[in-house]
Amino acid sequence: METVTPTTTSTTETPKQPRKPKPMNGVDTPTLFATIDAVRQQPDLARFQFRATNRWQEGTHSRSRMESFRGAGGERKHAGEFVFDADHPEVLVGRDQGPTPVEFLLHAIAACITAGIANIASARGVTLTEVESTVEGDIDLRGILGISDGVRNGYEQLRVNVRIRGDAPPEKLEQIVQQSRARSAVYDVLTHGTRVAVTVSAG
Helix, strand or coil: CCCCCCCCCCCCCCCCCCCCCCCCECCCCHHHHHHHHHHCHHHHHCCCEEECCEEEEEEEEEEEEHHHHHHECEEEEEEEEEEEECCCCCHHCCCCCCHCCCHHHHHHHHHHHHHHHHHHHHHHHCCCEEEEEEEEECCCCCCCCCCCCCCCCCEEEEEEEEEECCCCCHHHHHHHHHHHHHHCCCHHHHHCCCCCHHHHHHH
């Protein structure tokens, strides 16, 4: 029988150890990786349901509340209740007591892409020094005013411009932004559409 002589590692050749993630950019990266591993092993943990309750105030002014949601295997609550007012500006017969509903969409896509940038950069070991985005949306009100059936009610186009700075080459920073866009839930909703069911309880 042939004997096998064990190989030894010289003092100059240190075996490579997996790099342990560390918190970066305010992101708890170890928990991020642990969450990914947990969901990979238990896919049901990935199913979430978010909720909002909206109440009319007066005129075009309404108020939404977000407090509880379902996810990671159970019912959960935010650290506090989040309240957001929406209204129309005076030029659109409102009292300007909050952003318009369509402006919340601009906030949503910007916030979603920004959160993704922070997570992805941290996972890749990139320290960020600045992330800022500007979002513009073009809309023709002839649709929602019922003037023309040939004009859609919503935005015709959105433009997101991201400014990003960090300790990585520009190409890598751009890749981080593009990966965030590709994984953004809000970008997916806006570009692929989502079925929306509206039910009414009247009385």
